[in-house]
Every structure is written in C-alpha cells, then in structure tokens.
Ligand SMILES: Nc1ncnc2c1ncn2[C@@H]1O[C@H](COP(=O)(O)OP(=O)(O)OP(=O)(O)O)[C@@H](O)[C@H]1O
C-alpha cells in the first residue's frame with residue numbers, strides 16, 4: 330500500500346505538466362467572460378472549441394461556408410508544405426553534398442547562395458505571384474525558398490564534418506568516389522541533415538500560412554485571414570491552433586523517422602531516445 | 605626483390621600557424637620482403653603512423669618514393685589492408701556490414717556478404733555480436749572488427765597501427781597468437797606499428813627501431829627466435845636489452 334503523502338506525490342507527478350496549461354485556459358475563459366474586453370475581441374476557449382468542432386465535423390453550421398471543411402483546408406496546406414519541403418530536401422541535400430565535397434562546386438555556387446540566403450523568403454511573394462499566379466504554385470515556391478537553406482546548410486555541414494579516417498577506410502576497401510559518397514559521406518551527414526530537416530519543416534508551415542494569407546484562396550492560412558475579415562476571431566484562433574498541431578505533427582513524423590534511421594547513434598550520444 | 609621498398613623518404617608537414625615545418629620522417633629507407641612481419645617500434649610522435657600512411661597511400665612523401673610490388677604508391681588500394689589506430693568503423697553499420705564493407709564496395713550482394721563476413725567475425729571472436737552497432741561494443745571489440753575488415757580483403761600487405769593498444773593483456777596475447785596464425789596461413793606481409801618492446805619481439809620477424817625528431821630508423825633488427833616466443837627466455841631479453849639501449853636518449857649513450 331502507498332502511504333498518503335507518497336500517493337499525493339504520485340498524483341502530482343502525473344498531472345505536473347498539465348497544471349500551467351489548464352490554469353492558463355481557465356484564466357483565459359474567466360477573463361473572456363468577465364466582460365473587461367468585448368467578447369468578440371478575445372473569444373473564450375469554449376467558444377473556440379464550438380467553432381472548431383463545427384469547422385471539423387460540421388456540427389451546427391456556425392462557421393458557415395467552412396462548416397465540415399477542416400480536413401480539406403488542412404490537406405490543401407499540408408500538400409503545399411509537403412511538395413515544397415520535398416523539393417527543398419532533394420535539391421538541398423544534393424547541392425549541399427556537392428558543395429561540401431568539392432571545392433570547385435563550392436567556389437562556383439556558394440557566392441550566389443550567400444547572396445540569396447539573407448533575402449527573407451516572404452519577400453519573394455510579389456515575384457512568386459507574378460511568376461506562378463494565384464494557386465498552389467506560389468505557395469510551394471515560397472515553402473521551397475524557406476526550407477531549402479536550412480537543408481542545404483545542414484547538408485554542407487554534415488559532409489564537411491565527415492571523419493577523414495572513415496573516408497580513408499573506404500578508399501582502402503577500394504571504393505570509388507561515387508560509392509564513398511553514397512555509403513560513407515551521405516550516412517555520415519545524415520544526423521546533421523535531419524536536424525536541418527526539422528528546422529525546414531518549421532519554416533515550411535510558416536511560409537504556407539503566409540502564402541495562403543495573400544496569394545492563395547484555400548488552406549488553413551486562408552481560413553485564418555478570411556475569418557479575420559469577418560471578425561470571427563474564434564475561427565482565427567482555431568486556425569492558429571490547427572497550424573500549431575499540424576506543424577507539431579509533421580515535426581513528430583520527422584523525429585520518428587530520424588530516430589529509426591539514426592538508431593545506430595543510440596548508446597553513443599547524450600540523448601538516448603532519438604531526439 | 606623486396607615487396608615494400610621505401611627509398612629515401614622524407615615527410616615534412618607544413619605548419620601555417622608557426623611558419624615552420626615539422627620533419628616527421630627524415631630520409632627513411634627500408635625494405636620489407638614478401639612474407640615478413642616487420643614491427644615499427646618507437647616513441648610517440650616518431651613518425652610511425654606517418655610512415656604507415658605513406659605505405660597505405662593516404663599521404664604522399666615530400667621526398668623519395670614508396671613502392672609496393674614495384675609500383676609507386678599514389679593512392680589507397682585493396683591490396684593493402686589497413687587496421688587503424690582508432691577503430692574507424694562506419695558507426696551506422698552493424699558489425700557484420702563493417703566486416704564485409706570491402707565486398708559492399710565491390711558491389712556484391714547482401715546474402716554473400718553476410719556469409720563471407722561470418723568466418724572473419726568468428727576469427728576475431730565476435731560471434732553473437734554480428735548485428736550490434738559499433739556504439740554498442742567496447743573499444744577492444746571495435747578494434748577486432750577493424751582487424752576482421754582488413755583480413756576479409758585478403759590483402760597482400762596488412763598495415764596495422766597499434767591495433768591492440770585498446771586491449772587488455774589477456775586479450776592482447778590471444779590476439780597475438782591469432783595474428784601469427786593468420787599471418788602464416790595467409791602468407792601475407794605485415795607492417796605492424798607499436799610502442800611496446802615486448803609486443804614487437806613477440807610478433808616480428810624484424811623490428812625497425814625508430815627515433816623521434818626527426819623521425820629516422822635507428823636500426824633494423826632481424827629477430828631470430830623460435831615460436832611461440834617465450835618472453836622470459838635469455839635470447840628474448842638480450843634483444844630487449846639491445847632495443848632499450850637504442851631507445852634511450854642519445855646523451856646517456858655518450859656519457860656511458
Ligand atoms: N597531418 C599532420 N599535420 C601536421 N603534423 C603532423 C601530421 N601528422 C603527423 N604530424 C606530426 O608528425 C610527427 C609524427 O606523427 P605520427 O602520427 O607519425 O607519430 P606516431 O609515431 O604515430 O606517434 P603515436 O605513437 O603517438 O601514434 C608528430 O610530431 C606530429 O606532430
């Protein structure tokens with residue numbers, strides 16, 4: 330049998346991480362209902378939940394044209410994130426490995442990339458609209474611009490950090506340059522590449538939402554901006570939380586893939602559970 | 605004709621920070637015949653690894669030439685298997701994949717690789733650890749994986765850089781016996797770097813005693829001892845005494 334104090338401690342440990350969020354939400358609910366601010370300006374959490382439920386399941390039609398459309402809005406955004414991210418991943422890893430491996434390639438490409446890199450991805454919006462119109466393409470382009478550089482830099486970093494002796498061991502076994510790149514340099518760069526991918530997926534969501542707010546007529550970002558025009562701040566907040574959840578989910582997926590691919594690191598790094 | 609011939613080789617490392625050069629090897633000449641087991645013995649920093657890297661083709665001499673089988677060495681090749689001072693395994697590959705890495709580079713299929721690796725895994729006593737990653741093994745076990753990887757290539761020359769430095773005495777003695785057996789069976793030529801006098805006398809057909817700053821070969825001593833070698837025998841200790849006198853700093857010799 331557990332003694333009473335240790336039972337309390339056990340319960341506390343259980344709920345420890347939930348205490349502050351619950352207090353915050355309770356405070357927010359009370360504040361919204363207190364009437365200090367007009368309720369429209371800061372909808373109470375309960376109101377957000379009602380709006381969100383209708384957006385997702387079409388419960389009572391309070392979100393009107395959005396009712397029951399959540400899955401389509403999310404899918405539209407996710408598709409843009411995925412396409413731009415995939416493109417950035419393929420090009421970023423390939424070009425990054427070439428730059429990290431070859432001084433010639435580095436000297437040729439690096440200056441251009443260094444000039445482009447500080448340009449904030451969102452500042453491409455006008456050109457993206459002129460070039461690609463108003464649809465998926467400008468959003469995918471922006472996502473690409475936002476996630477390419479983190480992937481590229483992490484790939485360069487990973488390749489440059491590859492242990493010289495591993496390459497010697499590879500050359501000793503008679504490996505050609507291409508084989509060494511595939512079987513030694515690439516796997517050696519993977520831990521760094523994965524940390525770049527995790528940064529990239531964050532900016533990918535950021536840029537999808539930005540693009541949808543100005544250049545696209547669908548997706549969660551569009552819903553967010555559109556509801557703002559209609560003064561539906563409950564839907565705005567529901568969109569914000571949706572984006573947060575989707576971003577968290579994509580990061581979680583990458584984290585799980587990394588934990589599996591990099592399982593050889595277990596036992597050699599400080600953080601034992603793939604992080 | 606000698607299998608490995610090192611002809612007036614110097615290696616000077618530029619030091620851009622101090623605007624000087626470090627003479628790691630100074631006019632070193634040495635011939636190693638086919639089937640010999642030569643131990644490079646000397647204090648830390650005397651250029652043993654540097655010399656081994658030149659034979660391996662990882663590095664080029666500043667002056668002189670290194671030949672193996674009459675060919676001037678310009679790059680690494682599978683005819684020279686190297687066991688590194690650090691295990692230098694691919695951390696993302698399990699033990700058996702590391703052992704069979706040479707076969708992977710030759711484009712040989714997984715089933716055959718797995719099968720061929722087994723013999724060498726058993727040879728170094730790592731059965732049961734085939735699917736472990738290097739991070740899950742001890743330093744000595746990793747070093748044995750590195751040895752198995754070099755042996756699997758069945759190279760003409762095996763270059764070993766203090767391969768047993770991380771092992772305990774017991775395992776080290778077992779590995780010595782094993783290495784001698786492998787060397788005899790495969791009729792390969794071994795260049796073995798060590799800073800242990802006993803180790804060099806337990807293994808080598810020749811011991812090349814080196815001195816530091818600048819790195820030179822002080823003497824190449826043929827070792828005429830029966831195997832298995834008895835480290836307590838008089839002949840063994842005569843060699844040891846001689847080598848110790850060579851390794852002793854020069855002023856002491858002048859004074860004597
Ligand atoms: N890449 C390098 N750049 C500059 N100097 C080097 C380099 N490699 C070796 N040296 C220098 O050359 C000398 C010989 O080094 P080497 O690694 O061959 O010694 P070693 O005999 O193998 O020593 P140890 O027994 O400690 O491994 C050292 O003084 C070292 O500082």
Ligand SMILES: [Mg+2]
Nearest residue numbers: 652653689765
């Ligand atoms: Mg060394």
